[in-house]
């Protein structure tokens with residue numbers, strides 16, 4: 001059984017995001033990219049299946065431009081065995097559905113029977129693509145998983161149901177699973193892996209190569225239109241109350257709460 | 265010690281060896297690994313140098329296929345630790361005079377003698393030991409627990425405190441016949457190992473130098489004397505500029521050596537030049553950085569004194585500074601001045 005891992009590169013979590021002047025996207029110049037941390041959990045889960053002899057291969061599936069190859073290469077260095085990158089240029093303007101169509105087609109082309117993905121990408125936080133991929137493929141989906149065993153074709157997944165309860169879900173391959181923190185600790189690439197990965201080609205495919213028509217991807221295939229992008233309003237500045245004694249400060253605080261904030 | 269499994273997992277042990285569980289990196293990549301490890305501590309880099317260049321390299325280059333398969337994957341993973349026994353109490357710069365002897369005794373060799381200053385000795389599961397068999401230097405693999413072999417730790421070092429240094433003692437130490445390294449005879453064996461390790465040291469020493477330089481830059485910008493940061497004084501700036509100049513030259517030397525080593529064209533005299541120069545400037549940089557830190561420079565709160573003390577060992581081991589001068593001198597003049 002081959003396992004596919006959906007992998008997205010996202011701005012590093014400490015990036016200070018700036019919106020471009022025409023408000024259609026963020027300024028990407030100077031951004032340090034990293035692999036979406038939830039996708040790293042998915043990759044690690046797939047690699048563990050490979051290590052245990054339960055997966056015959058791990059295929060990295062991504063939609064991106066050539067600059068995403070560094071992240072794909074890192075996944076190959078950690079132990080993934082194949083990679084398909086759907087070229088961004090052929091799907092540019094896609095919404096989540098267009099991206100999902102591209103990834104579902106790539107997964108089919110790669111012949112994977114199980115797809116692991118992060119529960120969401122930390123850039124747009126849509127948490128939409130894996131569910132759409134499952135729907136497009138007609139496969140069951142288990143989302144936000146913190147425990148996973150795969151035996152034969154049988155899948156047992158644990159989900160954090162809140163309030164300290166663990167929900168246990170059983171299904172079977174083919175399926176889509178999205179991964180949450182706590183599932184595992186992702187490994188680093190080691191030197192041997194880095195060397196071995198150099199010999200693995202990253203297959204670059206266009207939407208057309210994958211049999212998708214122009215109307216299915218890109219702006220033409222989008223159901224959702226992004227009308228603009230704005231930063232959250234700046235937080236109002238806070239006020240530090242000055243005063244000679246604690247008593248004076250408290251008095252001033254109470255006055256402000258009553259007269260200015262009008263909450264008491 | 266606790267770092268060893270992690271270093272093995274990262275693939276840093278024997279990283280420039282091809283196959284047998286090793287990463288097969290270029291020599292430049294191996295050099296960079298040494299640099300970054302020694303930025304932390306020369307003891308850590310020493311561990312990796314000894315494991316990879318001094319213990320794994322001879323097994324790879326001069327061992328049998330069975331020996332390679334038995335030891336190299338375990339050593340690459342950090343599950344087996346190796347050491348290299350060449351130096352003796354009375355033979356340091358002149359290893360050719362060694363007294364340790366091996367005698368052919370039927371189905372085994374019997375070793376007698378003592379080695380000193382052996383990095384990793386007490387920790388090692390496997391020791392590559394150089395001894396004379398019928399008057400000729402040969403390499404032997406001695407395993408921990410072989411009868412007649414012990415490796416007591418040496419104490420009292422003021423340098424390389426993070427590295428274990430030991431004696432190796434052989435008293436009628438009996439090892440099976442298949443533990444000889446068949447592929448090499450004479451001093452060429454140990455020198456081939458040393459050349460690999462010295463190449464790594466030429467990078468490693470720069471790591472220590474960089475750590476000292478960075479500490480000096482930071483300190484001088486924040487230390488106020490005469491109402492100004494000491495970094496604003498010309499004498500301090502001159503020292504920092506000198507450090508950067510020497511580090512940059514040393515890096516160019518190491519990088520060039522790495523590139524020609526990757527092409528298989530690096531000659532031992534070039535290794536001597538790089539090891540000698542880069543350790544020398546690293547030691548001077550450490551001393552200058554210590555000076556810039558004032559009294560704080562002697563504290564363990566800053567890395568400079570530790571690096572400085574470490575580099576005193578690095579200056580001496582793997583061919584002392586002056587032995588490398590003599591190697592170059594011989595190459596320049598054609599006249600040996602060792603004896």
Ligand SMILES: Cc1cc2nc3c(=O)[nH]c(=O)nc-3n(C[C@H](O)[C@H](O)[C@H](O)COP(=O)(O)OP(=O)(O)OC[C@H]3O[C@@H](n4cnc5c(N)ncnc54)[C@H](O)[C@@H]3O)c2cc1C
Pocket residue numbers: 314348349350351355356357358380381382383384424429577580581582583584585586587590601602603
């Ligand atoms: C921390 C540490 C770890 C070590 N690890 C190992 C190890 O793992 N394996 C191993 O085999 N060895 C190891 N060594 C030993 C090291 O290689 C030797 O110390 C080194 O070769 C020098 O030998 P020596 O100490 O006997 O000094 P000597 O050879 O006695 O030299 C003393 C001084 O005399 C000078 N000198 C010697 N001969 C000449 C000459 N012909 N002309 C001019 N000057 C000369 C030297 O340059 C030096 O200044 C280690 C040493 C240290 C300090």
